[in-house]
Amino acid sequence: MAESMRGLKRSHRCTEVSSADIGSTVTVMGWVQRRRNLGSLIFIDLRDRSGLLQIVFDENSVGSDGFAKAETLRSEYVIAVVGKIQKRSAAVNENLKTGDIEVIAESLRILSESDTPPFHIEENSQTKDEIRLKYRYLDLRRPDLQRNLMLRSKVAYLMRDFMAKEGFIEIETPVLTKSTPEGARDYLVPSRVHPGSFYALPQSPQLFKQLLMCSGYDRYFQITKCFRDEDLRADRQPEFTQADMELSFVDVDDVLDVNERLLKYVFKEAIGVDVQIPLPRMTWQDAMNRYGSDKPDTRFGMELHDVSEVVKDCGFGVFTGALENGGSVRGIAVPGKASMGRKQIDKLVDLAKTYGAKGLAYLCVNEDGTYKSSFAKFMTEEELAALVEAMEGKPGDLLLFAADKNKVVWAVLGALRLHMAKELNLLDPNQYNFLWVTEFPLLEWSDEENRYMAMHHPFTMPMEEDWDKIDSEPGAVRAKAYDIVLNGTELGGGSVRIHQDDIQEKMFEVLGFTKERAWDQFGFLLSAFKYGVPPHAGLAYGLDRMVMHMVHADSIRDVIAFPKVKDASCLMTEAPGTVDEKQLEELGLAINLPEETTEEE
Known part of the structure; x- marks a missing residue:
């Protein structure tokens, strides 16, 4: 039966004690990783997010009632133990941070019992992904996943710390916004108070961060959720976290400089990797000719x-x-x-x-x-x-x-x-090869749309020396765009933005937008540009991808607390799911699913 914590206060996490604390009385709490009953002694490996600590139950120290209670302990029971730290009586465990000490229990409280888990909570679990993700709250107890998420937290802190010192202001942008026609599919949210109208979840804060430059904030930064309704793969999720920035009165070299110093700081402080800067640069054309990829692995x-x-x-x-x-x-x-x-x-x-x-x-x-x-x-x-x-x-x-x-x-x-x-086993996971890929094509031809599409987005600045080709040879116009690549993965990308009316209008024309359509979709931005807009540029990182490389994970799911699977569903919550008919009526929506075809058809 579960007991209360009343009167108890945890003094240390499991690995916050050491041989320097021998003789001290401590109060530790956590989960039972393993129990070994040797008759007169019971050994418990106690686990919390910091690691493991061995607890010894001896009837002489814990009493007959406490010893009997210890005999009932099973894996994943949550317990609180008060006891004295001593040098290990048996052999030292070199694999544990606390391998030279143990706690002799003086009292035990069982704070919560546990059913037998569907899989063992252990490092590098071989349990099928489907089972682990269905019971993700148990999977997240695994030490390797906990280390991943704690490193992710550290990376986010380091980024904020660096950006604040560089004069960036952290500003939140809206999550309910307007659908835009370019890029991946939007996730749409119906509006109850505006029947027949929809919000879109942001694919990025692109338009808002440009507006912030118009508003004079000079340097903006945000760690934010973004959403794209596209097919999943090992390094892609329908919702992901972006470390986003925008700077005023800058050109390409200014953006690359601050980001190189950011990467050097974060990788050194987070995982001890010394990134040598300046980073190498390669044009998009060279990358394609030499590696067949705009995100080449140069290891x-x-x-x-x-x-x-x-x-x-x-x-x-x-x-x-x-x-x-x-x-x-x-x-x-x-x-x-x-x-x-x-x-x-x-x-x-x-x-x-x-x-x-x-x-x-x-x-x-x-x-x-x-x-x-x-x-x-x-x-x-x-x-x-x-x-x-x-x-x-x-x-x-x-x-x-x-x-x-x-x-x-x-x-x-x-x-x-x-x-x-x-x-050939040529990919060394401990080698970090960063690369800037620059001078992307401004436009790419879409056979499906039968027109040119923006390779990045419609607000990317063309290279001035190529602008005279925009009518005669639009595919040859290069953009002031740049991607940061690490070991064959695009960590992030950005560009210098268009801030001149005539160039922006021409871009829309080349992309097949009428003036009316451009104003319908982006009127609030184009209107803002009539009131004095500074030259500006920006970049955004996929935070999940960055941490994935830092921990050498094979899948982005290993650095996200509650990820989706390949069909964009959550096995734990069973999202997406159906909703009540009443909710649909309030939104003025009707579901019209295609009829399933029978085998005879």
Whole structure:
């Protein structure tokens, strides 16, 4: 039966005691991790968020009633113990912070009993994710997850500390706002008092932080929740936390400078990693040409080679056909994989097809200098030798080639490069390679929409030297946009914003907005810009992704207290769920679900 805490006050967390406290009487509270009954002695491993502490129940010290009570203890019971710290009577446990001491219990209170948990509370649990997430409140007791969330808390504090010292003001922006047409899908919230109208949950505080610059706050910062109704993956959730900032009277270098110093401070103070600044920079075009990705992992080589010129006159129609259609032929050299079997290569071909390729060409450079290739019969020995030389191929290398439109070639080889790096164990989790990717295209063509779309958002400033191409060659206009990349993950991104009326109006025109539509969607911002707007720029980090890298987690769910699963549902609360008909009536809503098709249909 549960007892009260009346008259008791915790003096220490479990690992806040040490050998320096030997002889002291302490009051500790927590969960029973494990019980060992040796007859005359009962040993309990007591757990709280700080770690484990061994408690010893001896009938001489705790009394017969206390000893009998200790015999009833089970895993996850919540207890309070008063006792004296002494040096361990048995062998020291080098794996525990408190491994050289123990507490001899003098009194015990059972504050709460526990049913048998559905899984054992332990580090690096092998329990299925579905079970752990259904009982997330138990999963969160695991020491590794608790360390993750405590580190996350520390990172948030360090960011706030740094930003405050740099003159940033923390300001909250609205969560119920207006839907915008660009970007990912919004989560919509129906309005009861405005029937037929909807709020949108913010994908980012973008428009509000720009308005704050118009309002003269100069430097804004916020750690805030954002929402995007998009498909999930290992580093993406429908609701996520963003560390957001905006600065006035700055250009690209000013934003990058303050953020490099922020990263150096946070990584050093949080996990002891010394980030060397200034960080390297690479243009978007170079990143795509060298790595096939705008968020390249630079911890290893295996860079792309453009061999279009080398194969333009060869007899292999796959290569020449791609070039005739305005594409390119590129490849990567995988060291030591020339002996890879046909079945393994076929799996690489299947992987390439998932990224849009029609196939994948390969050439093995054997140790004796001979070649084995899927296209050798279409090329002369001299052409093959020239191709290997252009690829900087060495004996033992496997050369993989993609031939298609650049967008497909980059996607295929970028994915294969990462896949093979994992196969070769080239990804050191303790190496932190930061990189700025700059000069993104301002616009990208959407076949689906049959128009240009903003690669970032409609308020991104073009590079001045490219602006004269906006009508004749809009796809060639670069943006004053920048992403911060860590080990192949985009940690954050931002841009210099447009603050001139004429450029903003032209941007809307290029994006296919009529003047009326632009004012309908963004009128409050455009109106504010008529009253004196400073040049401004900003950046936002995905806080979850940053902490995920710091703790070497495989999934972003391991650094979020209550995450969603792949279909954006919560296994613990069973959200989303249905609502009462009365609520729908108040909102003027009716549910019109598509009829399920039968097997006969």
